[in-house]
Amino acid sequence: MALDQIRNFCIIAHIDHGKSTLADRLIQRCGGVSDREFRDQILDSMDLERERGITIKSNTVSLHYKAKDGRDYLLNLIDTPGHVDFSHEVRRSLMSSDGALILVDAAQGVEAQTVANLYLAMEHNLTLLPVINKIDLPAADIERVQEEIDTDLGLDGLEAIPVSAKLGQGIDELLEAIIERLPPPTGDPGAPLQALIFDAQYDAYRGVILYCRIKQGTVKPGQTIRLMHTEKEYEVEEVGLLQLKRVKQEELSAGAVGYLIANIKAVHDIAIGDTVTHKDNPAPKPLPGYKEAKPVVFSSIYPMSTDEYEDLTKALEKLTLNDPALTYQKDSSAALGFGFRCGFLGLLHLDVIQERLQREYDLSLLLSAPSVQYRITTEKEGLLMVDNPSRFPDPMHIIKSEEPFIKASVMMPERYLGAVMELCRERRGVNTAFNYLAVGRVELTSELPLAEVLFDFYDRLKTVTQGYGSFDYEMLDYRETQIVKVDILVNGESVDALSQVVHVDNARPRALHYCERLAETIPKQQFKIAIQGAIGGQIIARTTINAFRKDVTAKCYGGDITRKRKLLEKQKEGKKRMKMVGAVEIPQSAFVAVLKTDES
Amino acid sequence: MNPDRSSESNKPGLYVHIPFCSSICPYCDFAVLTGNRSRQERFVSHLLREIELADDHGGHHGHRGKMRGFDTVYFGGGTPSFLYAEGLSEIVSAISKKGWLDTGCRWFLEANPEDVTLSSLSVWQELGIRTLSLGVQSLDDEALPWLGRHHTVDDVHRSVGRVREAGFQSLSLDLIYGRPGQELADWRKELETAVALEPDHLSCYQLTIHDRTLFGRRQREGEVMEASEDRQAELFRLTHEFLAAAGYEGYEVSNFARSVAHRSHHNQKYWYHTPYLGLGPSAHSFDGRSRFWNEGSLFDWQKKIDDGESGVEGRETLSDEELLLEAVMLRMRTKDGLDLAWIRDNFDIDFLKLNEDVVAKLSADGLLELDENWLRPTLDGLAVADRLAVAFNIGTAVK
Numbered sequence: 001m002a003l004d005q006i007r008n009f010c011i012i013a014h015i016d017h018g019k020s021t022l023a024d025r026l027i028q029r030c031g032g033v034s035d036r037e038f039r040d041q042i043l044d045s046m047d048l049e050r051e052r053g054i055t056i057k058s059n060t061v062s063l064h065y066k067a068k069d070g071r072d073y074l075l076n077l078i079d080t081p082g083h084v085d086f087s088h089e090v091r092r093s094l095m096s097s098d099g100a101l102i103l104v105d106a107a108q109g110v111e112a113q114t115v116a117n118l119y120l121a122m123e124h125n126l127t128l129l130p131v132i133n134k135i136d137l138p139a140a141d142i143e144r145v146q147e148e149i150d151t152d153l154g155l156d157g158l159e160a161i162p163v164s165a166k167l168g169q170g171i172d173e174l175l176e177a178i179i180e181r182l183p184p185p186t187g188d189p190g191a192p193l194q195a196l197i198f199d200a201q202y203d204a205y206r207g208v209i210l211y212c213r214i215k216q217g218t219v220k221p222g223q224t225i226r227l228m229h230t231e232k233e234y235e236v237e238e239v240g241l242l243q244l245k246r247v248k249q250e251e252l253s254a255g256a257v258g259y260l261i262a263n264i265k266a267v268h269d270i271a272i273g274d275t276v277t278h279k280d281n282p283a284p285k286p287l288p289g290y291k292e293a294k295p296v297v298f299s300s301i302y303p304m305s306t307d308e309y310e311d312l313t314k315a316l317e318k319l320t321l322n323d324p325a326l327t328y329q330k331d332s333s334a335a336l337g338f339g340f341r342c343g344f345l346g347l348l349h350l351d352v353i354q355e356r357l358q359r360e361y362d363l364s365l366l367l368s369a370p371s372v373q374y375r376i377t378t379e380k381e382g383l384l385m386v387d388n389p390s391r392f393p394d395p396m397h398i399i400k401s402e403e404p405f406i407k408a409s410v411m412m413p414e415r416y417l418g419a420v421m422e423l424c425r426e427r428r429g430v431n432t433a434f435n436y437l438a439v440g441r442v443e444l445t446s447e448l449p450l451a452e453v454l455f456d457f458y459d460r461l462k463t464v465t466q467g468y469g470s471f472d473y474e475m476l477d478y479r480e481t482q483i484v485k486v487d488i489l490v491n492g493e494s495v496d497a498l499s500q501v502v503h504v505d506n507a508r509p510r511a512l513h514y515c516e517r518l519a520e521t522i523p524k525q526q527f528k529i530a531i532q533g534a535i536g537g538q539i540i541a542r543t544t545i546n547a548f549r550k551d552v553t554a555k556c557y558g559g560d561i562t563r564k565r566k567l568l569e570k571q572k573e574g575k576k577r578m579k580m581v582g583a584v585e586i587p588q589s590a591f592v593a594v595l596k597t598d599e600s
Numbered sequence: 601m602n603p604d605r606s607s608e609s610n611k612p613g614l615y616v617h618i619p620f621c622s623s624i625c626p627y628c629d630f631a632v633l634t635g636n637r638s639r640q641e642r643f644v645s646h647l648l649r650e651i652e653l654a655d656d657h658g659g660h661h662g663h664r665g666k667m668r669g670f671d672t673v674y675f676g677g678g679t680p681s682f683l684y685a686e687g688l689s690e691i692v693s694a695i696s697k698k699g700w701l702d703t704g705c706r707w708f709l710e711a712n713p714e715d716v717t718l719s720s721l722s723v724w725q726e727l728g729i730r731t732l733s734l735g736v737q738s739l740d741d742e743a744l745p746w747l748g749r750h751h752t753v754d755d756v757h758r759s760v761g762r763v764r765e766a767g768f769q770s771l772s773l774d775l776i777y778g779r780p781g782q783e784l785a786d787w788r789k790e791l792e793t794a795v796a797l798e799p800d801h802l803s804c805y806q807l808t809i810h811d812r813t814l815f816g817r818r819q820r821e822g823e824v825m826e827a828s829e830d831r832q833a834e835l836f837r838l839t840h841e842f843l844a845a846a847g848y849e850g851y852e853v854s855n856f857a858r859s860v861a862h863r864s865h866h867n868q869k870y871w872y873h874t875p876y877l878g879l880g881p882s883a884h885s886f887d888g889r890s891r892f893w894n895e896g897s898l899f900d901w902q903k904k905i906d907d908g909e910s911g912v913e914g915r916e917t918l919s920d921e922e923l924l925l926e927a928v929m930l931r932m933r934t935k936d937g938l939d940l941a942w943i944r945d946n947f948d949i950d951f952l953k954l955n956e957d958v959v960a961k962l963s964a965d966g967l968l969e970l971d972e973n974w975l976r977p978t979l980d981g982l983a984v985a986d987r988l989a990v991a992f993n994i995g996t997a998v999k
Contacts, residue, residue, distance in 0.1 A: 526965050526987060549833030552985040554805040554854050556933060557870050558615060558884035562891055562916065565926050571990045583961070 001074055003255045004184040008213065009129075010078040010093045012121060013103035014111040014470060018133040022103060022165035023061075023077060029171050030063035030075065060199070060211055060257060062241045067179045075178065076257035078198070078213075091291070092198040092273055094120055096213035096257060099127040099182030101174075102153065106132050106140035106162070110152040111470035112411040115443065118153055127182050130160035131174060136167050152411075152437040187254025192283040193217030193225070195252075195260070195276040200267055202321040208264035211242070211257075212276060215287060218253035224279040225262060228286040229271050233279055234262035267324045293325040295343025296404060296450060296475065297350055298371045298387035300331045300497070301357070302339030304364035304588060309338050315361035316340060319353065326353060331388065333497040335579045336366060336591070341388055344370075347454060366591050369500050372451045375402040375478050389499035392485040395536065402478040403503075404450045410461065412469040414442045419464040427452035428503065447476060451503065455510075486511050486540070488518070489532040493582035498594065508533075511541035514594055519543040521590035529584055611702055613672040613869045616691065617880030618680040619643070619898055622712070625737075625748040626814035627776070627807060630882075632678045633898060643880075643898065644687040646905045650879050651694045653910065667877045667887065671702040672866040674709075679735070681711035685723045692727045706730060708866055713751040716759035721766040730769040733803070734759060737776045739790040747776065748814075753793070760797045770862060772801035777835050778827045779807055787835055788842060795846045801864060802848055802856040804839050806832060836983050853933045853982055871930045873923070881911065890917040920947055921994055929989040937969075937976030954995045962991060 013019040063075040078093045094100065100121045104110055121128060130149050132142055146157030161177050163170030199211040219225065219239060226233045238261040240248040252258045264270060272293065275286035303312045316328050327343035344350040350370060357363050373387040377400040386392055408429070410420055417434060421444065424432050429446035437443055453473065461469050486507050488498040502510050511533020518531050526548055533541035556564060578585035620635040620643070621628075635643070673695060680688070695701070707729040711720075713736060724732070734756070738744050741753050751759075763771050773794055777787050794802060809815050809825050819825040827835065840850040848856035852871065857863040869876050878885045878894065881901035885892040894911040895901035901911045918926070924947055931938040943951045952959065952970075959975065962968040967981035967988060981988055 526962070526967060526984065526991075546830075548984050548987060549980075550806075550829055550836055550983050551987045552853050552933065552983060554808050556853075556930065557867060558876065558878055558886070559882060559893065561870065561884075561926060561930070562893075565922060565929060568925060568929055568986075568989055572994075575990060 001072075003186065005071060006074045006076065006185055006255050007099065007178055007182050008076045008078065008097045008185055008255070008257055009099040009101060009178060009182050010097045011101045011103055012090070012094075012114070012117040013133075014105070014108070014113040017103050017105040017108065017111075017114075018165050019079075019103055022101075022131070022133060022163070023079060025165045025168055025171050026075075026077060026175070027061060027063060029168075029175065030065045060242045062243050062247075062257065065175055065179075068176060069179075073179055075175075078257065090117060091120060091124075092196075094124045094126060095196055095273075095287070096198040097124075097126055098185050099129060099178070101178075102128050102130045102149075102155070103133050104130065104145055104149060104160070106134045106142055106145055107137045109141075109145050109441070110148040110411070110437070112409050112443070112472040113470065115152060115411065116409060116472040116474070128155060129177060129181055130155050130157070132160050132162045133165050135162045135169065136164040148437065148441070152441070152443075185255035187214070187216050189218045189253035191216040191254070192281050193219055193276065193278045194283045194287055195219060196287050197227075197270060197272055197274050197276060200270060200272060200322075200324075202267055206237075206261050208267055208270060209246075210260040210262070210264070210270065210276070212252070212260050214252050214254050214256045214258075216254050216283065217278070218251050219260065219276070219278075220251035225260075225276050226279045226282060227270060228275040228277055228283075229290055230269070230274060232269060234264055237261045237263055267321055272324065293345060295325065295327050295345060296372060297344045297346055297454060298341060298373065299344070299350060300333065300339050300341050300368040300388070301328075301354075302333065302336040302366045302368075302497070304366060306337045308363055311361060312340070312357070312363055312365075315357050315363060316342070318361075319356060323353075325349070331390075333368075335495050335581055335586070336497045339366075343387070347458070366497075366588065367595060368497055369595055370454045371501060372404050372449075372454065374481075374483060374501060376400070377402075386501065389485055389501050390496060392499075392501055395484070401481050401483045403481040403483065405447050405476040405479050406450050406453065406473040407476050408446050408448050408453070408471065408473045410444045410446075410465075410469050410471050411437070412442060412444070412465045414440050416465040416469060417442050417444065420444055420461065420469060423457075423460055423464055424448060427457065428505070448473075449479075449481065449503065450475070455506075484535045487534050488514050489530075489534055490518070490522075490581045490584050490586065491529055492532075493584075494534075495581050495586075497591065507535055508540045512543075515541045515543040517594040518586075518590055519545050521593045522584070522586055524548040525584060527583075609671050609865070610874055611669050611671040612667045612875040612877065613674065613866050614667075614670040614695070614700065615674050615676060615866070615876055615878040615880075615883055616647070616680075616695075617878065617883040617894075618675055618677040618683050619881050620677065620682050621679045622682055622714075623748065623750070627747065627809070629810035629813050629816075630678065637684060640684055640687055642902065644683075644690060646902045647691055647880055648694050649905050650911055651691070651698065653908075654698075654877070654879065667875055668700060669702040670700050670877070671705050672869070673701070673705060673707045674866040675707075675729075676710050678710075679712050679715070680709050681715035681720065685720065689723070689727060706865060708733060708864075710735060713755045713759040716762055718762060718766075721762055721768075725766060725768075731772070732763055732768055732770075733772040733774060733801075734763075736773045736794075739775070739793040740786065743779060746779070757797070760799075770800045772803060772864070773797065773799045774803045774805070776805050776807050777839065778832050780824045780826055782827050782831070782835065784831075784834055784838055787838060791839065791842050791846075795843070795848075800858045800862040802843065803854055803864075804843075804856065805854045806836065833983055837979065840979055840982070849935070850979075850982070851935045853985060871934060873927065873930075879911070883911075885912075889923075890915055923947075925989075925994050928992050928994065929986075931975075932977050932985045932988040933982070935976065935982070937971075937974050940973040940975065949995055951992075954993050958991050958993065962988065 011019045060078045065073045065075050067073055078096050102118060132145050134140060135142060142162055146160060149155050149157035149160055161170060161174045163174055194216040195212040195214045197210050197212055201209045203209050221236050221238055223236050224233055225236055238248060239252045239258060240246050241258045246259055273290040277283040303309050320326050325345050328340040331341040332338045357365060371387055373385055376384045376386050376393060376398055378384060378393050379397045379399060421432055424446040427448055429448045432446040434442050434444040461471055482504040483501050484504050484507050486500050486502055487494045498514060515531045515533050522545055524545055528547045529545040531543045532539050578587055619633050620640060621632045624632055708731045709724060709729045710733045713734055736756050737747050737749050739753050807826050809819050815825050843856045848858055850856050851863050875888050876886055881894055881898045882896040883894045892912045892915040895904055895913045904911050940951055959970060967978055969976045969978055977988060
């Protein structure tokens with residue numbers, strides 16, 4: 001097929017603006033799938049994605065479309081995840097596309113992620129086509145959204161295509177606009193091969209399936225390819241197009257989007273964003289924009305019961321087959337036993353992994369408070385990257401500590417500006433600035449420590465903006481900071497799983513919060529229990545649990561004895577599941593209660 | 601077995617459950633009903649049938665054992681004093697005729713103060729009842745109606761006077777403490793009044809809120825129905841200390857006796873795994889290894905009897921481990937405590953060795969004392985007896 005009959009595009013949108021529904025409609029209209037096969041939101045393949053209505057793992061589909069000009073076109077729709085944690089995946093999808101549909105909800109208007117992704121798309125020189133979705137909603141205000149597209153996005157609002165993906169309205173007009181207004185790919189099939197790996201999926205029978213956009217050259221089975229960043233070589237077994245299932249082709253050449261199978265054993269052997277070239281006739285340099293997906297949020301995961309440790313190990317192995325951004329290594333806690341220190345791309349990523357482990361692998365888990373990775377310069381060991389409180393060096397030897405900062409962007413109706421500025425100030429935000437977008441709407445940017453966003457920032461933002469604020473961020477840099485390690489002591493014994501590295505200003509409130517939660521959830525025991533928060537030897541917070549003074553049934557005669565014995569057997573069983581910290585029994589529920597507040 | 605338990609016998613006891621009350625107290629979760637004469641008569645005829653057949657019942661729940669030589673017969677409830685006099689006489693004579701009883705058998709009856717009249721006292725005396733347990737519950741005229749009781753403190757004085765005049769051997773009073781907001785001084789006053797009545801025995805129960813009671817419902821609806829835990833602990837301590845000073849030894853969590861001879865001979869059987877036979881709805885039996893329980897509802901129990909069966913609804917046979925766990929749980933409620941020699945002889949385990957750390961810790965916490973071969977809870981220990989029971993390792997007791 002000639003290059004001018006191909007369009008490679010993606011859809012970018014804020015979460016919930018209907019991206020997946022629109023994709024479904026396009027697929028249906030082009031007959032990309034039979035009705036029997038059709039399931040709503042076909043691109044969201046994981047149960048979890050379907051349930052949450054978000055796309056985590058991108059999918060790609062090639063559609064055949066006969067346009068009004070009578071010619072056949074191949075439309076490669078490259079799906080993108082809609083959440084900020086997955087911006088590296090968004091980036092890859094953008095790099096594989098030549099154009100992008102900017103989807104805006106007719107009732108909600110332009111939101112923070114729309115803008116963030118728009119900038120990303122502009123970085124990659126994509127041609128942009130604004131689309132206004134959900135025009136069927138009673139609250140739809142097309143004129144206002146056109147104005148927002150004009151002011152906030154700098155695109156021509158009048159050129160936006162109004163659609164209702166739900167009802168299928170405007171889909172034909174949109175398909176025609178894709179042909180007319182998005183550019184065809186460019187490239188030379190005869191040039192040295194340059195193919196961008198924008199995604200990969202693990203298949204139990206075929207190994208790793210690479211999803212590629214061929215920028216230059218041609219690739220076919222039997223050739224030996226070379227991955228330019230990882231410097232590994234493989235023999236191509238099969239190439240083809242993605243039409244919901246894999247459709248084998250003889251070759252893929254410049255402009256094509258498709259898959260490549262080359263007997264690659266594990267996702268860890270490759271890097272998304274890498275460039276595929278030929279061993280014999282290599283391209284002079286890889287495609288630009290390669291960036292390793294690095295975890296920024298860390299948490300230790302422990303199985304509730306120690307006999308689930310093996311299952312957890314297997315589950316993590318399986319998850320990383322398809323999710324190279326998830327990292328894990330063995331960790332252990334005196335209180336909670338063996339577990340794993342895991343790295344995530346963000347809080348949502350953490351949340352998704354936790355839910356998949358619990359749901360798909362039926363594991364009961366305990367997660368430690370999420371932490372960022374600190375850069376600590378010490379006298380003895382030089383520069384240390386510390387993401388686990390247990391690795392925190394002796395404060396005596398710390399020369400300098402640095403923590404990651406993000407650039408946060410919040411879009412909201414202007415009446416919430418004051419509250420959000422206050423929230424950013426509370427969270428140690430600097431260089432906070434705002435600019436007016438369309439009438440009554442403001443975009444606020446602030447440079448915030450990532451650690452501050454991990455602790456109930458989303459919740460607070462939602463509360464202060466009554467749900468109208470949308471949030472996006474990008475990683476900035478490391479900045480000097482003052483951090484301390486806060487330990488929680490139960491009757492003088494440190495509970496390692498509850499230690500945290502926090503900014504010095506947060507140490508006391510955070511420690512008090514933990515102490516209070518523990519005091520509420522640890523049952524009274526025969527002796528008084530002191531719960532303390534401490535920095536080194538200095539106590540900064542304290543609560544106590546009074547000793548049990550009365551715990552005896554008043555009556556115990558004939559009929560009470562069996563009942564009472566059974567209760568006792570139950571208590572004895574429960575006692576086995578208690579975690580011992582020194583002489584104090586701490587039920588698992590106490591850890592859950594304490595740690596949960598930090599996840600939300 | 602126990603040098604301190606000279607009063608205790610190893611002979612079995614007989615319990616008869618009379619499920620009727622004049623009205624149902626808002627804190628009570630026992631198997632009780634109000635009942636008119638005809639309902640009571642129906643019950644009596646079924647009970648007579650159960651007595652008649654008690655030796656023959658094997659059935660699918662197995663045999664309750666042919667217990668013989670009961671040295672206690674205890675009428676509990678409910679309110680046995682509320683049962684019509686002829687009914688009670690018929691039951692007593694049916695039991696007497698069975699040839700079940702030991703020669704020194706003692707008869708006990710629970711009575712409400714308002715039921716203690718000259719005529720009822722003479723009936724009970726004639727039937728051979730020598731010990732009465734009065735459901736006084738409170739000696740505070742303001743508290744009595746809150747507890748759903750229909751008598752006054754004056755009624756109690758009058759009843760006790762009559763009981764004494766009638767020459768009963770032994771008198772016990774039941775009291776309840778731990779009402780919401782109850783002050784130590786208030787309770788001390790009630791205890792003073794109680795001691796002035798010179799009973800031989802006292803049962804002082806902490807108010808317990810059960811789910812399926814009126815108080816339980818009020819609590820669920822948010823009303824405070826009992827004293828705070830700290831106050832309960834103080835009231836508990838006051839009860840034991842005050843009564844000890846007045847010459848009443850707290851030999852169990854809630855029970856106090858003027859002397860060892862006045863301890864409740866019948867109730868102690870429950871705490872020392874002495875066999876007992878229970879008759880009437882919801883009554884429990886124990887033959888030394890198995891426990892049986894009768895149908896809890898009057899209707900179901902009567903139906904079983906009508907069908908020619910025993911009134912038994914279920915049974916369990918205790919493993920050594922369960923028996924030992926129960927023993928530990930029950931002995932930790934008694935002042936005498938746990939007889940380690942008895943455990944060694946019956947379960948072939950060295951309990952002390954198995955619990956070296958536990959005993960050391962509980963002793964250090966002031967909850968337990970090791971005295972020769974006895975593990976005794978201290979007063980603080982009695983107050984948290986349920987915790988003590990959980991703390992011990994039972995091990996896999998193998999005989």
